[in-house]
Amino acid sequence: MTPRVAIIGAGWAGLAAAIELADAANLTVFEAGRVAGGRARAVALSGMTLDNGQHILIGAYHDSLRLMRKVGVDPQQTLAAQPLGWQQVDGIRMQCPDWPAPWHLLAGLLSAKGLRWRDKLAMLRLLTWLRAKGWQVGQDVAAQRWLQQHGQSERLLQCFWAPLILATLNTPPAQASMQLLANVLRDSLGSPRGADSRLLLPRVNLGALFADPALQWLAARGADIRLGQRVAALDLPAGTVDGERFDAIIVATAPYHALRLMDDPALTNLLKAWQYQPISTVYLQFAGRVALPAVMTGQAQGLGQWWFDREALSGEVGLVSVVISAAGAHESLPHDELVAQCTAELRRALPDLPPLLAGRVITERRATFAANVALPRPDVRLPVKSGYLAGDWLCADYPATLEGAVRSGIAAAHALMQDWTTRT
Numbered sequence: 551m552t553p554r555v556a557i558i559g560a561g562w563a564g565l566a567a568a569i570e571l572a573d574a575a576n577l578t579v580f581e582a583g584r585v586a587g588g589r590a591r592a593v594a595l596s597g598m599t600l601d602n603g604q605h606i607l608i609g610a611y612h613d614s615l616r617l618m619r620k621v622g623v624d625p626q627q628t629l630a631a632q633p634l635g636w637q638q639v640d641g642i643r644m645q646c647p648d649w650p651a652p653w654h655l656l657a658g659l660l661s662a663k664g665l666r667w668r669d670k671l672a673m674l675r676l677l678t679w680l681r682a683k684g685w686q687v688g689q690d691v692a693a694q695r696w697l698q699q700h701g702q703s704e705r706l707l708q709c710f711w712a713p714l715i716l717a718t719l720n721t722p723p724a725q726a727s728m729q730l731l732a733n734v735l736r737d738s739l740g741s742p743r744g745a746d747s748r749l750l751l752p753r754v755n756l757g758a759l760f761a762d763p764a765l766q767w768l769a770a771r772g773a774d775i776r777l778g779q780r781v782a783a784l785d786l787p788a789g790t791v792d793g794e795r796f797d798a799i800i801v802a803t804a805p806y807h808a809l810r811l812m813d814d815p816a817l818t819n820l821l822k823a824w825q826y827q828p829i830s831t832v833y834l835q836f837a838g839r840v841a842l843p844a845v846m847t848g849q850a851q852g853l854g855q856w857w858f859d860r861e862a863l864s865g866e867v868g869l870v871s872v873v874i875s876a877a878g879a880h881e882s883l884p885h886d887e888l889v890a891q892c893t894a895e896l897r898r899a900l901p902d903l904p905p906l907l908a909g910r911v912i913t914e915r916r917a918t919f920a921a922n923v924a925l926p927r928p929d930v931r932l933p934v935k936s937g938y939l940a941g942d943w944l945c946a947d948y949p950a951t952l953e954g955a956v957r958s959g960i961a962a963a964h965a966l967m968q969d970w971t972t973r974t
Contacts, residue, residue, distance in 0.1 A: 561588020564802030566959030641709035642852035918950035
């Protein structure tokens with residue numbers, strides 16, 4: 551007997567679950583938005599199609615890359631592979647070759663600009679120690695405190711570790727989990743495969759990267775895709791979604807939406823203690839070519855933490871995206887002032903910038919959960935028969951990432967089929 555499965559949410563987690571179940575279940579996918587992708591989607595804004603945030607993949611995202619290929623997306627065409635590097639206009643410049651760890655990092659550090667030798671050695675000692683410990687820090691503590699205790703200088707903290715923590719965990723270093731940071735380092739800097747540490751920057755918008763091809767692939771296999779349909783009533787014990795009966799249900803929404811849908815005291819108590827962090831992306835449209843020092847260029851001091859050359863990546867002439875991670879003073883700035891400050895910072899580094907034509911700001915107020923110290927995570931199985939969860943917040947090994955979302959969807963699908971096989 552083939553189970554009838556409802557998946558609530560068509561973000562990367564829900565789509566991953568659906569793809570894994572496509573050959574074994576009759577699927578109905580509910581999505582409140584008019585487009586799929588969740589917090590990694592393309593949006594129409596002021597006559598342009600823009601991503602709701604600048605996402606980065608790495609070569610170690612094996613499950614994401616596998617599912618992309620499965621639905622017909624060629625990562626070699628849609629993602630620009632960059633050797634692991636660190637390019638700041640006012641800080642550190644480091645480029646690692648595509649060698650296995652630890653040789654790629656050693657070569658990168660030896661040739662790095664903007665670091666004293668004592669800092670290079672301190673970073674190398676720390677990463678060597680972490681590798682020897684299997685990337686386990688013991689009792690989890692705040693990353694900033696742990697790094698200070700392990701010999702990282704203020705310059706390293708300001709120019710390398712703080713930007714890295716904000717970019718990967720989207721959480722201030724004083725409260726971010728060191729263990730989650732170590733997990734990220736394990737799969738990037740510490741991977742034995744050189745290709746795993748590569749940065750993969752989208753050449754196409756986020757819809758074309760995964761969500762749209764996934765929907766087309768699922769529809770071709772008979773899945774019932776219901777975009778623009780917000781679920782109003784979910785009864786997990788009865789197995790119903792808005793009164794419609796299913797054999798199993800996967801709730802693949804953001805945690806705060808899951809709270810609205812479900813009556814689960816244990817989950818409610820856990821999630822009510824969670825915090826969330828924003829991400830703002832400022833799109834600057836210039837009248838001509840903007841030649842950044844690198845496709846992904848950072849600054850150690852300033853409002854915008856990373857600048858992305860969208861023309862070099864996706865052919866969007868004169869377009870630069872500026873990413874500002876986590877909470878900060880920028881949240882109180884009016885739109886025009888935020889655009890003006892980001893433009894001024896870019897112009898200080900590149901005095902010959904062409905005139906600015908337009909600036910647009912996209913802010914996800916609750917872009918990610920705060921990756922705080924020792925944050926408890928729920929299991930994909932709910933304490934009711936045939937009820938499951940999926941989302942980046944379920945993947946205990948990672949902060950909020952696309953790969954974490956995909957892995958959670960795969961885990962939920964596998965748990966569902968295992969339980970279904972056992973029952974039948």
